[in-house]
Amino acid sequence: HTVAMYSNEDTFSLFRTKADEAYLIGENKSPLGAYLDIPRIIELAKKHGADAIHPEYRTLAVPGAVEGCKRANVRIHPWTVNAEADMRALCGIPCEAIITNHPDIARRVVDETQKA
Numbered sequence: 526h527t528v529a530m531y532s533n534e535d536t537f538s539l540f541r542t543k544a545d546e547a548y549l550i551g552e553n554k555s556p557l558g559a560y561l562d563i564p565r566i567i568e569l570a571k572k573h574g575a576d577a578i579h580p581e582y583r584t585l586a587v588p589g590a591v592e593g594c595k596r597a598n599v600r601i602h603p604w605t606v607n608a609e610a611d612m613r614a615l616c617g618i619p620c621e622a623i624i625t626n627h628p629d630i631a632r633r634v635v636d637e638t639q640k641a
Contacts, residue, residue, distance in 0.1 A: 528575045530566055532559035546573060563590040567597045575599070579624065582606045582615065591618050609634060 529544035534556040541547045548569050551559020560566075561584055570578050578594065582603035585591055594601050604624035606612055612631055615623055616638040625631045 526574075528570070528573045530569055532556045548573070560584055561587050563587050563593055567593050567599055570599050571597055577602050577621070579604055582611060582623070585615070585618065606631070613638065 527544040527546070529541045529547040530550045531538060531541040531547060532551050532554070533549065535541055536549075550565055550569065551562055554562065560581065563580075563584065566578060566580070569575075576598075577600035579602045580590075582605075585601065585603060591601065600622075601618065601620045602622040602624060603615060603620060606615060606623045606625050607627050607630075609630055612623060612625070612634040616635060623631060
């Protein structure tokens with residue numbers, strides 16, 4: 526079961542139309558502002574039974590984003606993480622999964638991080 530959260534500008538995006546449920550966020554915000562409203566995203570995730578969110582990975586730099594997810598027991602699966610340095614940084618959060626176009630690099634990074 527999938528729950529999508531989208532900004533006004535993503536109303537007709539494929540991820541929204543393919544989801545089982547979809548909810549508009551940031552009605553009065555810029556497209557970026559909508560996706561940076563992590564407390565609202567967590568609130569909707571919990572309200573609609575989602576146990577994980579899949580944010581664009583750079584939004585996790587928003588103060589309190591990671592801590593809010595941890596407090597709410599919402600797992601984080603950021604996308605699309607292709608740079609090795611970003612993968613290493615996300616291993617420290619921790620994320621249960623990352624979405625990437627380079628799973629070979631991600632696997633090596635995770636293995637090295639777990640050995641350290």
